[in-house]
Amino acid sequence: MIKRILIANRGEIAVRIINACNELGIEAISVYSKADENSVHVELADESICIGPPPAADSYLNIHAIISAAEIANVDAIHPGYGFLAENEKFARVCKACNIKFIGPDPESIALMGDKATAKKTMRELGLSVVPGSDGVVKDYEELLSISKEIGFPVMLKATAGGGGRGMRIVYSEDELMNSFNMASSEADSAFGNSGIYVEKFIENPRHIEFQVLVDSYGNCVILGERECSIQRRHQKLIEEAPSPFLTDDKRWEIIEKLQEVFSKFKYEGAGTVEFIFDRDGNYYFMEMNTRIQVEHPITEMITGIDLVQEQIKIASGEKLSFSQEDIKFSGHSIECRINAEDPETLRPTPGTINRLFIPGGFGVRVDTAAYCGWKILPYYDSLVAKLITFGNSREDAIFKMDRALSQFLISGIKTTIPLHQRILHSKAFLEGNYNTNFLNEFNR
Ligand code: ADP
Ligand code: ADP
Ligand code: MG
Secondary structure, eight states: OOEEEEEOHHHHHHHHHHHHHHHHHOOOEEEGGGGTTOOOHHHHHHEEEEEOSSGGTTTTTOHHHHHHHHHTTTTEEEESSSTTTTTTTHHHHHHHHOOOOSSSHHHHHHHHHHHHHHHHHHHHTTOBBBBBSSSSSSOOHHHHHHHHHHOOSEEEEEEEETTTTEEEEESSSHHHHHHHHHHHHHHHHHHHSSSOEEEOOOOOOOEEEEEEEOTTTOEEEEEEEEEEEEEEEEEEEEEOOOOTTOOOOOHHHHHHHHHHHHHHOOOOOOOEEEEEEEEETSOOOEEEEEEOOEEEEEEEEHHHOOOHHHHHHHHTTTTTOOOGGGGGGOOOOEEEEEEEEEEEEEEOOEEOOOOOOEOOSSTEEEEEEEOOTOOOOTTTTOOEEEEEEEEESSSSHHHHHHHHHHHHEEEEESSSSSHHHHHHSSSSHHHTTTOOOHHHHHTOO
């Protein structure tokens, strides 16, 4: 049984995990950097421990400091949230060695899926179709060239250790290939400490649709449907919705059955997300798997009624899933807008202090945030200020609620993405549910 959990994260996800702990009767211990002394995740936890100076490398990414805090606080488990150490194999290994339960899959699964080229190979062998491209990391330029010619330009070069929308490069012709390859490798080396690059077909105007997976330690697997995440900027999600307006019921259940088959053969534990890319003809390909809770998990909670963070904790405690695939019913529609401290025109981060704040509520509106009046958005960390989530009986209903809530979300002192969300919500393409990952590029032109 887990009685005390250390939360190795900050911001809204730390608060989200505290909520789950409270509701399960588990004590929550938060950690914070010097810059986060006045953060609500510190105040709302049962205990809090300072783990270092402001830069993430010295605090939220400092394995030694976090494990020391966990030892001092005498916790049974660590929840890593998303980002930071959530997909760090070494961290999961150290937790295990210290007899602290890492809330997530074992280090081997993290390593396997964290290496994106190997993940594709594994999933292909388990029966999923993958984006056409190299079978693993490319050895040298000659191999890259020959595969690129075979699949045809444009191609995408991707860092095998990449994530967070970084480490990707589109190459339109053979002329640019050598130069792009050299740049991509050296960038990957400095950003991720791994220069490995794989290549795949660049799918034009695709949709990003991902499926939520839960597997308990007895191998029981439930697929909680999909999330449509095609509204992106710089390959990062901005608006998500569930269910996807593009998927037919038949396609949804076809993929759920396929994933059930995959996870009956692939040893995994905890929550995970399988990301697919869909081309214009409805063909879908495995892209990558994230072995953690996802930023946009609330929209799945809204349409299934299942608390994903509580389920993660129960699975880590060794409990069996209390529902099976047949019990899962999708009802209504949910949308999430990521409210970031960014200039809505340039989408560049705008750190600063919130000096006035009103957070909307009401029927069908959920806000996951750690923001308060006086909160300083720091340049050291992610620019996410709040996740505004709405739920309605229909897609139209969820959009109306979102429009109402966006106009009631009052923040002064910093610029946010709220005006951009409003413009997107009013666009014909969004209202019709007719969009792909290229939406924002065309929209801003
Ligand atoms: P999601 O996949 O849940 O939608 P994002 O891609 O927005 O999430 O990433 C969630 C957070 O994790 C962001 O703060 C992002 O910068 C960070 N992140 C994700 N993967 C990595 C990685 N490999 N390296 C560094 N940061 C990452
Ligand atoms: P990350 O690990 O950063 O989340 P992903 O591999 O999930 O990286 O890709 C992020 C986004 O980049 C996708 O949601 C999609 O918009 C775009 N993308 C990735 N691969 C391709 C591809 N082969 N063709 C077109 N777009 C792609
Ligand atoms: Mg991804």
